[in-house]
Amino acid sequence: MANSRQVSFFADILHSAIDGHPTLATVSPSTQMEAMDQAPMAVSLPNSEQVYMKNALGETYLVQISWPLSWPNGRFFEGSAPIIYIVDGNALFLTATEAAWRRAAESRFVGGVVVAIGYPLSGKVYDSKRRSLDLTPPTVTQIPGFGGADSFLDFIEGIVKPHVQARFPQISIAREALYGHSYGGLLALHTLFTRTRLFDCYIASSPSVWWNDHCILETGKTFLQQDKRPDTNLPSLMVFWGALEQYPHQWGDESLDQFESRQHVASIFRTTENSIHICEMLRGSPHLNAVLMNEFEGEEHTSVMACSMTRGLTEFFENWPFRG
Template identity: 30%
Template sequence: MSLFIPLAMARSLGLRLLNPLLAARFHGLLAAGLLTASCASGPVSRAAPVARVDGAPVTLQDTFQFDLDSTHTGRTHRLYVAVPEGPAPAAGHPVIYLLDGGAHFPTLERLTRALPRLARGFGVAAATPVIVGLTYPGDPAHSDQARGEDYTPPAPNLSNTGDRFSKKQGGADRFLDFLKKELEPALASRLPIDGSRTALMGHSYGGLLVLHAFFTRPSSFDTFIAGSPSIWWNDRYVLTEKNAFLERFARTPVKARVLLTVGGLEQKPRKSEGTRGMFAAERRMVDNARELAVELEAMGGGDFAVQYLEFPGDDHYSAWLPMLSRGLLFFSAPSLLPGAD
C-alpha cells in the first residue's frame, strides 16, 4: 500500500521534490547565465529550451492514509500510517503515535526504514514500529486551530494561557479519548499491532500533550516522548498535574519510560533581542524541561525510567529533528542512543 501525496500536500509535509535530471539542467543553465553576464562584450547565447515535466505524486512505500471522524473531538482526523517491511512479530507491531504528523511523518518514516540496518550493524535487537502520524485534513489555518485545542490540557481557567493565536484550547482529554477509544481500534482492524508496546511522541504543544497524557493517564502508553514541551503554557499548569501524579506515584508505582528533550538555544535563541528573545526568556523552555527531568529521574527505578537529552546547537525550530531520531531509538533500540551504556 502506498501514500500518494499531490505536489501541494508534499510541500505542506516538508518534502522537496527535485528530479536529478532537472537539477543537472538547472545548474548547467545557471553556469551558462553567469558566463554570459561576465562576458558583456561577447555574443549573447540562448539556452536550449527545457522540456516541461508535470509534477508527479510522491510515493512513500508501504504507507497509507485514512480519515476518521471522531465523536469525542467532533472533528475529522487524518492519519498517515507507515508499515514495517516483512511479517509482523507474533504479538503484532509496536506503534508510535506521532503528533503533528503533517509536519513530521515523512522524516520519522524515513528514519524508521533505516532502523533495521542500523540495529544489525551494531548487533542489537530492534522491532521496527508502525508509525501513525496524526494530523487534520484541510488548510493549515484549520489545522493550527484544531491543534491548539486538541493538544492543550483542560485547565479550569483558560482566560490567559499565553497563546496568542488559538481561539479554543483545553481539549486534550477529548483528543486522547479519540486516540485510545476510536483510533486504536480502527488501526487494530487494519493491522496486527501490539497494544502493550506503544509510544506517544510530540514536539512543542505536542510535547505538552505528551506530558499531560503521562501525568493523567500513565498507563495509556508504555513510552512517552516529549520534545521541547510547552511547559510555560497557562502559567505552567501542567506542573500542577505533575504534583498530583507524584502523590499517586508514591502509593502506586508506575510502569513507563519517559524521554524529555529540548534544544539548548530555546531559552536564549541566536537572535535574542526584541520580542522573540523576551518570550523565550520568560518561557524558560530549557530550565523547565531540565528541572522536570531532575525531579522525575529522582523517582526512577524498577519499571519507571526517565532520560533527559539536551541538544546544544538547536533552538525550538530545529530541535524536533534530533527528537525524532533519539525518540525512535529510545522506543525501539535504547542501547543505540548516544551515551547509552
C-alpha cells in the same frame, strides 16, 4: 507499465552502477533525453497509508500510518512490534517514517509502526486553532480555544488505537509510545500524569511547561503523590529540547530589535530550565521506570523536532527498556 525503451534506460543505469561508473554519463544521449521527456509523477510512499477519521463531535482527523520496508504488506506480518503515536502528524509523519527506515537499514532492529495524527490540511503543516485546543490540558477556569486534551485523548484511545490494532491483526504489540512537540510535548506530560497506562513511553519534545502559569507542574505533583502502582510495567519518559530555545543566537539577517524580541519571548518560555525542572522532579519516582533528557546543541524550537524524533524513536524502538 514501462515500455521497452524505459526498461532499456533503467537497465543501462543498473549496469553502469554495478560497474562502478557514473550512471547517467554512461547512458546514450538519446536515452537520457527520452527519460527527461517523461511526464513527472507524484512521489509515492511505499508501506504506508492514510485514512480520515472523525471524533465523537464529528471533527475530521488525518491519520497516517507506515511500517518497515521489510514488511511486504502490513497485513501479513506476524510477530511483535512497537508502535509510536505522533501528534502534529502533518509536520512529522515523513520525518518519523524516514528515521525509522534509516535505522532499520543499518541497525540490528527492524523498526516498528508509525502512526501520525494530524488534520486535513492543504498547503501547510499546522492547524494552529485545532492543535491549540487538542494539545492543551483542561483548566479550572476555561480558556476559549484551549483545554481539549482529554477529548483528544478519548479519540486516540477509543478510535485511533482500535483502528491500528485492526489494521495489523497478526501483530503482537510490544509497547506503545506517544510523541509530541511543543504543545504536543505538554500533551505527552498531561497524558503521563493523568492516563499513565495509555502508553508505555512518553516523549516530550520542547514541552510547553510554561503554558497557563506552569499548571502542568501541579498535575505532576498530584501524579507523584498517588499510591504506587502494584504492577511492574512502569512507563518511561524522554524529554528533549534545543539549546537555542532559551538562549537564541542572532541570525545574520536579523535586526537587533527582532533579536531582542526573540530573546524576550525565550526568557518567558524558559525551555531549558523548565525541561530540566520537570525531569528532576520526576527522576527517582516509583511511578516511572526511567527518565531520559537531552539538550541538542545548536538547535532551536523547530529544528530540534528532527533531532528529538530520531533520538526518541531510536531509543523506543531499539533500546528498550532504556535507562535514564
